[in-house]
Amino acid sequence: EEGTFILFLVLVSAHALTVEAPAREIKVARGKNATLRCNFKSNSVPDRGDLVVWKKINRDGSYEWEWMLTEKDFFQIFFNPRTVGSVETGDISITIGAVTMEDNGTYACSVRLRDDPPREQNPKSVLQLLLVAPSKPECKILGTAQYGETINLTCVSHEGSPTPTYTWKSFNVQNEPRVLPHTQGQQITLKNISADTSGFYICTSTNVVGTEFCNMTVSVVPPSMNIALYAGIIGGVVAAIVVIGIIAYCCCCRESKEEDYEMTLLAGFDNISTPEQHSREQEDRNEPSVRRMPPRQESTGEDVENA
Template sequence: MALLLRLVLLCGVADFTRSLRVTTPEQTIEKAKGETAHLPCKFTLGSEDHGPLDIEWLLSPADNQQVDQVIILYSGDKIYEDYYKDLKGRVHFTSSDLKSGDASINVTNLQLSDIGTYQCKVKKAPGVESKKIQLTVLVKPSGTRCYVDGLEEIGNDFKLKCEPKEGSLPLRYEWQRVSESQKLPTSWLAEMNSPIISVKNASTEYSGVYSCTVKNRVGSDQCTLRLNVVPPSNRAGTIAGAVIGTLLALVLIGLIVFCCRKKRREEKYEKEVHHDIREDVPPPKSRTSTARSYIGSNHSSLGSMSPSNMEGYSKTQYNQVPSEDFERAPQSPTLPPAKVAAPNLSRMGAVPVMIPAQSKDGSIV
């Protein structure tokens, strides 16, 4: 009985050794952004694997909310590479003969979105086997900037800073003094592997050129700065100049605003005057006609009066006429009264009239 059991186990082991197997172990690969990642997948076929060969690569994104995506497929002796739009044109089989046992792929121009778990699945009925590879895409340090935060003056406290624009964590920093053979000041040694070095009570001995190197697992970057510690500057003059400049700027802005507002008011007034509709006002009555009628009426009244009363009446009436109206009225030249002799009057048919005389007190004589 024991012998029979051993024979069954040996047959099972023999069958297992002859079945399909993926020989590449599971592993983790780290690559920098923009580089090419080679994902290996080697397999062997068993003698009983007679079905068609199918090779399938799947991606399980780092975001667990997304489902697995087929990124490339080999089936029916054809290759299909357009399954996953984020990797379209960037994923390819490395071997031209996949039946030889090499199902490895290359992913070019790596992006952070390519991070995830890649699974190589090989099928050849009745055998099926798969392996997983963890791909991590890191960003190399780049765009590193070194600068001094503070005034580089004797006795001051300031900071030396080293900041990369991008780079995957963890990052390592290393400061060096490159201008002279002197090493970093003793007080700086504790911070030579940090992005910031705090300088206390600066002196001219600190002047020089310094470099900062930033590293991570996929690359490094470097920057330099020149430190020049100088005597304190005249801060009072600088502050006064800044204040005067600010006041002048405010005055200039005020003048500009005043001129603009004045111009707007003038334009507004011109528009109102231009569009104002005025009613026609009748012309004033002529005073000349009034004066003439006034004088004419007086002449008519004078004509009915006796000669004795005419002189006083005419003076009184003509004195009542407004000087302005009288001046404007056209005046005809006055002629002296003509003297006619009594015989001539009788020939002309005049009738003599007796005019009673008056005394000084007004009584009739």
């Protein structure tokens, strides 16, 4: 990843003292070192008590940090190892190591020499902007990929400075390039999609620092493909109803059998007679047999003799 600083340098000019910032715009990769150059010229020689100031200025005008140097030797000590050059030669440049997004901002340098005081201030600013390559974009499909529907394809890099731009290209299922109605922006819309819409879509996120991309596959299906789903749901409901019906039928049959069994038992209990009834029935059965018995004949003497 590369980055760019835009530096605001406040230059104070007075009498023979001049302060210059050679670079109006500095670009550097994130994580690298950024050197902020500032030089001054004067007819006097810097000495103890002279003042060199570096400031990082926020948007509201406040200072995030301020380095004030009151001794010529202290400049080398305080900024080490960020310094390049020396106060004696008029070089008060500083180097910020391993820059991050937090280092992005406006910086100002100024010089005050007791032997060469400024008569008026003439500040000059240079913006220093840190540039960051786009992060790998996140691709999404918004909507239902069915015939006749409208879907949106989105692509977003969550990091990148300046803001990345997005371009799209597409290939059909035979991996042949095809023309898209729109090829710019974080989102493209595909209307009235069909089988011809299916294929591969590539989004490229780009800024002056670098490029990243993401890709996605779009598969458009006809609405009839959902019949299997609906059929499965209906089949499941019907099966549940059948199972419930079988269970209900079994319960009813069981209750019916229990009632028949109870009726049979009751009928059996009705056929059981009491001892009195049994004796009476026995007498009734014996009476006819007594009536049918022929009268007994008495033996005679003749019968004896004949025998």
